[in-house]
Amino acid sequence: MNTNTETMAAKGSVTARILGMAAFLALVFVAVPMFIAATGRSDFYYTLTSVALLAIGAAGVWLTFYIGRINIGQGAYALMGGYVSAILITQAGVSFWLTLPLAGIFCAVISVLIGLPILRLRGVYFAMVTLVLTEVARLTALALPITNGAKGITSIPLPGELSVLGITLIPDFSTLQNPRQAFYMVAVALMVLVYLVLWRIVNTRLGHLCRSLQQNEELSASIGVNTTWLRILAYAISSFFGGVAGAMFVSISQSIYPSSFVVQDSVNFVLYCFLGGLGYVFGPMLGTLLLYFGWDLLSVFKQYQLLIYSGSMIALMLILPNGILSLLDKKEGGK
Amino acid sequence: MEQILANGLYLGAQYALIALGLTLIFSLMNVLNFAHGQMYVFSGFVCYTVVVQLGLPFIVGLVVAAVVLAVMGGLIEKFLFRPVIRRSKRDESTMLLAAGIAFFLDALILLLFGEKQRGIPKVVNGVFNWDFRLIMPYDRILICVLAIAIIVSFILFMQYSKAGRAMRALAQDRMAAQLMGVDVDRYSMIGFAMGAMLAGLVGALLVSITGVNLGMGGPTSIKAFLMIMIGGAGVISGAIIGGFILGMMESVGLSVLSSYGDVTYLLIFASLMIFLAIRPQGLMGKPWG
Amino acid sequence: MEARAAWLNELGGVQIGDTTYDIQIVAFDDQKDPKRAIAGMERMAQEGVHYVVGPNVDDGAAAVRPVAEQQGIMYFPYSFPKELFSPPASNAILGMVANYQSGPAIYAYLKENKGVQKVAFVAANESDPLSQRDSGVEAAKALGLEVVSDKVTYQVDTTDFSPVLLPVLQSRPDLLVLSGVSPANAPQLIRSARELGYEGLISTETGQDASVLAEGAGELANGFISVGGASTPELASDTMREFVDRYTKMFGEYNDESNTKVYALEYIIETLKANPAALTDVEEYKKTIDTFEAPNPFMVGDAKLRYVGRSSFGQKRQVSVPLVVTEYKDGAFETLFVAEVD
């Protein structure tokens, strides 16, 4: 995830883009495992897996930004997705791999129902309602019998084998030598997929329509854009991402509680997007890496960890109020 | 019934005071102050330090806390929000800044005051008891009266003083206020300082009853968001009404629904979402803030 | 724990087998987020740590279980769900007395000595307090006490407990149990209950902080019954007193939580001394558990460090610390009675 990759992607020439993509894939699938093998820091696997999954959630939040809405409710969908997966696995014996898309679809459907009324709201109103939504999700998980209330669902088995027509695509995780590496690979593959989808969306007609929505809703509505449908669609895709990320998390921790995704997580998703830069598809990915990984690295400062973390966040905001990737803007402006 | 209403009123008064500060900052600068709850906690600790560690009277603690928070608010506005607002492309960028400040205050509280629950001794002893129909400790009554007095003086200040008028004008039409010769920077700073001071006053008042601890900041902010959503963001009357409504709902819900487990807040949140879907600007707000 | 480690290092380290080691504590702040707790456990595994004290809450403890088992880590969580300590789980050791062990002892004592008949429970709506409440209700019923209220819960961030307690107190209990109450909530709950006119007993099964009670509830907290640390004046040895001194010098204020954690460290070190092979292999540690016994340096008399928990978990997965039940009085805890867990 180095800046060069993104610079190239942003500049947009086709070959550069393909090269950037290849470099990125090589980095995450080959270089990172090699680095971990060489240094023996296998705990990075879990951290980077988390980064990948959180980046998926953040991608959803970014997409809602793209239609001009600040979404502080992604934690709700991550929690929902997690519970859907956990319940299906433990109570219906469904394979984890099947629950992954199901969790996403469930979240997307719910988000349409919730989105129809609330997507009419704008600015801080939408932001605050989605913040409340996170609390609603947590409190619902506490109150419902099927989620087992505050005690959560624990001892969820590891993902089983995934095979198509008798060919094993993904082996049973419990038989693996190093399930953490496997989780990393799956999570990163999912992340790459999600960002490809996101990137496609942005560069199609849909993306242009979203951009017009972000700039001026009345105007887009007046030139015949079906703004309601467009907003719902973007929000549903966003929530799908959230659900998938949540479900994947559950399979790693093998447990889920109402406290697994809370308001703080929802806020963090937004922060990842801001920090990375809202103007770039890869902004949320970079933001997640910096904030989440950065936190872990700062743990050497012990009691000053939070002070340094928040202090540098504020400093970054003062230097680059439009996100880290806004550095690229300046370069282009200078030419 | 009397008891439930009295509890609601007591909660409502302190909530309204929290919401006032938040809504003031929002109306002047369009900043959703995520750090509001942390400011409240910080002030509680300041008051604790003055009263328990230095052994000074409660009223001194209250004043010191208010002053410290006002200064802190002013500095935060001048050195953090102002430059970021000036340079960022989107208003929302201030959210990241506010969240960063919230984390920073948390860290500061942890380092300065530790992670323990802290409280100061009761300001007055004794309990008002009306035939077991209405029981209210005197210190709660005192705090409630103080909170309402602060709310009233805040309203009077905003209504009748020149600075209050300038801030209202700034909130309603920034450009027109500028044309009247209102110094936007100066009054944004004053407004932010006052908002922080209000958060500080509540924190200092409540440290004598509920105490403070590090973890209270976030939930306090969320509750404050709720209140200004109910009443309408950026409107003073809305914040007060929102505060009292939430206080009442909480009091009634906890009493009536106690046999169904912990569903009060779920119901409050859910009904709020439905309410906002129907009336996005809240009870008193302007559409779209 | 850091204080004890520094102290032991100052004394020249700890001799395990033929080698003398300095103790190094690796800290990780999980911020009570289960996701981060997992990351922390992975970090520990990474740094070659085999013995972890924590996490402190249920969801964190459950979340790290898979990692601990895969990576060969023994951990001492401060959370009570029995499945963490009962077979097939074998890597977790309960570092303190569980509420389902202290609860029955307290209720029995109060029933006999204070004539308690009706009990009411109130708990925060979170995993730990709820599980504590449920086992408390069970224990009370087993003793033949009448449970008059056990449905009321509250949010941990509640600032005004009067509306919460109102319906509970209307059921007129003799004993109000604050299940798994946090030190932050306890003074508020006590204060609200007293201010609402409640005159019966109030108790909890968890440790509390006297200074927090004094600040938050003042004399209204007098008579509050809780589980104390193992450092009460009657029990504490010179070693314990010196430890408290050192701790106070390092961190300013001494509290119960660090008390139980110093026990965990002592158990780890002593068990390792008994079987040096466990230094790198937790399976060896597990083998030693059943027979391990060493003198307890923190207590007067001939108290022993040994593992218990067979009746609760079906295997020895708990450290033996004395169960000290205390009563709050004017800013300090006074010992009511002392019991032991098997």
Next chain:
Amino acid sequence: MTRMLDFDNVELYYDHVYALKGVSIHLDEGETVALIGANGAGKSSILRAITGLRKIKSGSISYLGDRLDGTSAADIVRRGIAMVPEGRRVFPLMSVKDNLLMGAFTRTDKLDIEQTLESILTRFPRLRERFNQQASTLSGGEQQMMVIGRALMAKPKLLLLDEPSLGIAPKLVQDIARAIVAISRDEGVSVLLVEQNSRMALSISNRAYALSTGQIVLSGNSRELLDDPRVKAAYLGGEV
């Protein structure tokens, strides 16, 4: 007559797009000068530049012989320039009284402010009737009266009016025009009037400038311009 305002060769742009390309206008004491032209011709930009709401790129603005560009908006009000902005911009949730008092924000003498307030209420009796009402409950015409009154509360020497007839019922446009004439006569205030309604603007002003795409295309005596066909052309945005 003393030169009151000199707006000399000013360039101004919004985000790389020119709003004014080397515009020069002037205004003498006691004069009423109109700026006319199509929407987006740059009329309002001139006012925004004078009041300091927009920074100019080059050129200079002087007022009574002193440079005005670069000083703060508050200072400009204090020096005697008040503006009635386009779209009225009342403070909707404030009473008429508070709206008017806001106009005197930079003044400090309470007694003096009372006198000004009294004279404005005498000039616009409708405002006295609605004195304690919220501004948002006023009709468009009443609001226009109020914001003119609000500007006069500053006791200005130069009054800038931005599209005072916009969105006002035709019958009331005349009232407003009359009020402007009366104000400039009674108070000796100089007026710079921006209007799309060129007929109204030309009928009450001494001189006028016509703008098109950020440049002055025509200037002269208002009475003569009233019948000039080139004025119409300026509205179409073409070359004159």
